[in-house]
Amino acid sequence: MIRIDDKLLNLTTEKAQNRERRRMNHNFHETLDANVQRMLNALEPDTYVQPHKHENPDKFESFIILKGRLVVIEFEETGEVKDFIVLNSQKGNYGVEIAPKKWHSIIALEQATVIYEVKDGPYSVLNDKNFASWAPKEGSDNCRAYNLELLKKCGLA
Numbered sequence: 001m002i003r004i005d006d007k008l009l010n011l012t013t014e015k016a017q018n019r020e021r022r023r024m025n026h027n028f029h030e031t032l033d034a035n036v037q038r039m040l041n042a043l044e045p046d047t048y049v050q051p052h053k054h055e056n057p058d059k060f061e062s063f064i065i066l067k068g069r070l071v072v073i074e075f076e077e078t079g080e081v082k083d084f085i086v087l088n089s090q091k092g093n094y095g096v097e098i099a100p101k102k103w104h105s106i107i108a109l110e111q112a113t114v115i116y117e118v119k120d121g122p123y124s125v126l127n128d129k130n131f132a133s134w135a136p137k138e139g140s141d142n143c144r145a146y147n148l149e150l151l152k153k154c155g156l157a
Helices: 006-017 143-153
Strands: 023-027 036-043 061-067 070-075 081-087 095-098 103-108 113-120
Touching: 006 023, 006 036, 006 061, 006 113, 061 070, 061 081, 070 095, 081 095, 103 143
Parallel strands: none
Antiparallel strands: 023 036, 036 113, 061 095, 061 113, 070 081, 070 103
16 A cells, blocks of 8 residues: 655655755656556746647646645647646645646645646656747746746736
8 A cells, every 4th residue: 555645745845845846756656667657746836847748659647736736737839828727625626637739837836735646658758748849948047937927827926
């Protein structure tokens, strides 16, 4: 039995807070070639997840909020915000599933936000994500400004 409890969430959050990227996965799948990838993803508000889609190979991705608040944003092909949802268990918004070939990103709205993430496997760094050319690359100087711009478009800043 794998337990998902405060101890595990706090440990994963602590690791995220001490990493330069300000996020951390805790994988439940034993190998990267597993057909289903299951993990905790701890994120801090100052992390940046470059908008991306899962295509060739096509993969779905699901997010379920365990702690904190997170906005999931879906984009048009042009990079305009198409739809968004704030995942917040206190408000009854528990999760979302993103279809293959849909541009999306996530932004933590509170410190120590943790989601349970599930997506099709296997994982390969070479083809897991197709990154949006209309968004800053991770590590760029303007990532925080881009996140703030997205939050404003969603009425969250």
